[in-house]
Amino acid sequence: MKTVEFKQKVEALGYSIGVTGASEPCFCINNRRGTLAFVEVNKVVGIDTTFGRFEQLSDAEKQSLAELLFEYAATPLDEREEPKKWRIKCPITGLYLNKDRDRDKYTWSSSREVLSYQTQFTRAEIEAFTFEHAHLIEEEVTE
Numbered sequence: 001m002k003t004v005e006f007k008q009k010v011e012a013l014g015y016s017i018g019v020t021g022a023s024e025p026c027f028c029i030n031n032r033r034g035t036l037a038f039v040e041v042n043k044v045v046g047i048d049t050t051f052g053r054f055e056q057l058s059d060a061e062k063q064s065l066a067e068l069l070f071e072y073a074a075t076p077l078d079e080r081e082e083p084k085k086w087r088i089k090c091p092i093t094g095l096y097l098n099k100d101r102d103r104d105k106y107t108w109s110s111s112r113e114v115l116s117y118q119t120q121f122t123r124a125e126i127e128a129f130t131f132e133h134a135h136l137i138e139e140e141v142t143e
Contacts, residue, residue, distance in 0.1 A: 003080050006072040013064060029065070037065065039073050047073045085120040087111050089137040097121075097136070106131075 020028045025041040036054045040046025088097035095108035099118040
């Protein structure tokens with residue numbers, strides 16, 4: 001489970017989520033009364049629900065939250081975050097590489113990602129290009 005998805009699901013259950021701890025960061029799950037649980041950010045299967053507030057939840061609420069916590073905590077660390085992406089720019093024209101998703105062909109156009117054209121590529125996708133691309137400019141996508 002991706003971290004973004006985990007946070008959305010926690011909030012959909014009606015809880016807030018924050019980060020605590022500098023050396024060993026954890027996601028802290030809270031309701032209006034206080035802390036319910038911790039999930040380790042940089043460790044697999046690191047969960048703590050030994051909080052009085054967690055015990056005060058109904059059995060259904062405990063089960064829903066516990067299943068979500070375990071699903072995220074069981075996710076390997078390298079699968080929790082979306083891979084970084086880059087836009088590929090021509091140094092001469094300033095146009096960006098676009099992949100036509102329907103025809104699996106490449107063209108040059110704007111950097112705007114639309115339904116039928118991919119303009120952002122993962123490192124694995126870039127390395128799999130079958131054309132010469134060492135001279136092209138890679139711009140990391142930050143938004």
